[in-house]
Amino acid sequence: MAEVVIVGGGPAGLNCAYHLAKGGKEVVVLEKHPFPVGKLCAGGLTLKDFKEGVPKEIVERSFSIHIIHTPSGQTTLKAKEPIVFTADRKKISQWLFERARRAGAIIERKRVTRIEDRAVITKDGKKINYHYLIGADGSLSLVRRYLNVPTINLVIAWQTSLPFPVSKMQWFMNPKLFGQGYGWIFPHRDKTMIGFGCSNLKDIPKTKKKFLFWIEERCGLKINTTFKAHPINSDYRGHQFGHIYLIGDAGGFASGLTWEGIYFALVSGREVARMILNKNYEARDLRALLSLKRRHERMVRMLHLPRPILTHLFECLRRALGISFLSQLIIKKYG
Numbered sequence: 274m275a276e277v278v279i280v281g282g283g284p285a286g287l288n289c290a291y292h293l294a295k296g297g298k299e300v301v302v303l304e305k306h307p308f309p310v311g312k313l314c315a316g317g318l319t320l321k322d323f324k325e326g327v328p329k330e331i332v333e334r335s336f337s338i339h340i341i342h343t344p345s346g347q348t349t350l351k352a353k354e355p356i357v358f359t360a361d362r363k364k365i366s367q368w369l370f371e372r373a374r375r376a377g378a379i380i381e382r383k384r385v386t387r388i389e390d391r392a393v394i395t396k397d398g399k400k401i402n403y404h405y406l407i408g409a410d411g412s413l414s415l416v417r418r419y420l421n422v423p424t425i426n427l428v429i430a431w432q433t434s435l436p437f438p439v440s441k442m443q444w445f446m447n448p449k450l451f452g453q454g455y456g457w458i459f460p461h462r463d464k465t466m467i468g469f470g471c472s473n474l475k476d477i478p479k480t481k482k483k484f485l486f487w488i489e490e491r492c493g494l495k496i497n498t499t500f501k502a503h504p505i506n507s508d509y510r511g512h513q514f515g516h517i518y519l520i521g522d523a524g525g526f527a528s529g530l531t532w533e534g535i536y537f538a539l540v541s542g543r544e545v546a547r548m549i550l551n552k553n554y555e556a557r558d559l560r561a562l563l564s565l566k567r568r569h570e571r572m573v574r575m576l577h578l579p580r581p582i583l584t585h586l587f588e589c590l591r592r593a594l595g596i597s598f599l600s601q602l603i604i605k606k607y608g
């Protein structure tokens with residue numbers, strides 16, 4: 274019997290485990306992959322992640338200058354200070370893992386294959402009883418499925434890694450290719466993450482081909498490496514279901530606009546831990562997180578426009594981001 278069982282040792286599960294263990298709870302994290310987990314991710318962080326305790330030493334590169342591409346041109350966004358940072362996802366995992374373990378969390382490499390009302394069953398046939406169960410098992414969450422919580426707003430993101438760094442962080446907006454989504458180039462210290470996310474899943478090979486052609490044309494980069502895909506869940510439908518909780522991507526906490534998920538996973542993990550530790554906890558940060566998510570969703574709904582109008586809107590947005598005071602305003606509202 275464990276007081277709290279957390280399924281999944283990503284940012285949400287490990288941050289939740291750290292806060293629970295620090296608060297004196299007996300907590301077991303079950304993670305199917307070996308640590309440090311190198312989940313498919315661009316490793317992009319924002320200033321918000323540092324407020325959540327992520328150490329600045331983990332950062333590999335910092336970016337105040339961003340190149341924004343649309344089909345008809347490119348604009349340079351110059352922020353007053355770095356607004357996006359890149360870090361190795363395995364290093365983030367290692368730091369979270371060690372912090373949770375030092376606080377007293379038990380972390381085991383086990384795949385959960387079945388869930389029962391008061392127990393989980395692992396692939397090796399072990400039955401672990403729990404008082405509280407936390408689903409931190411990502412976008413394809415077994416815990417969420419056990420709870421019968423539907424998932425509609427799921428974006429598929431595709432990414433490849435080049436074995437060398439490029440100099441600039443770049444963003445690609447083109448409704449013809451990505452619908453309301455976007456493409457990215459995120460440089461790290463010794464590699465570069467290149468990817469895109471689409472709401473329109475109709476013809477991924479064609480989308481990928483056109484995106485690669487665009488990158489070659491604009492940035493002179495010829496890419497032959499393989500792309501991998503992983504879903505991002507922004508479909509939040511509640512976090513507490515009796516004695517079972519959903520956090521991070523399992524709870525649909527990721528932003529539906531930017532698809533940033535690490536910060537949302539960290540905060541939801543911390544807040545749910547505090548709710549379990551203190552029944553009267555007000556969870557103000559969780560409410561603020563959900564309010565930011567709602568702001569992002571309103572923006573996404575506004576982007577449900579006919580393609581020519583959306584293309585025109587993205588052109589205007591690109592130009593606006595090149596104007597200093599407008600870019601500061603947009604970053605402040607949606608960052």
Ligand SMILES: Cc1cc2nc3c(=O)[nH]c(=O)nc-3n(C[C@H](O)[C@H](O)[C@H](O)COP(=O)(O)OP(=O)(O)OC[C@H]3O[C@@H](n4cnc5c(N)ncnc54)[C@H](O)[C@@H]3O)c2cc1C
Nearest residue numbers: 281283284285305314315316317385410411521522534535
């Ligand atoms: C291509 C791509 C790029 C991205 N780039 C960024 C970015 O730059 N910045 C950003 O903030 N976010 C980014 N995201 C989103 C971010 O990766 C996720 O939102 C974040 O990882 C969510 O954290 P989590 O802990 O909720 O879930 P995850 O990190 O997915 O962790 C879930 C864990 O649960 C484990 N698990 C699943 N099922 C089981 C099971 N049955 N038993 C045991 N363990 C299980 C998994 O192995 C995994 O380790 C990106 C996502 C993708 C796909």
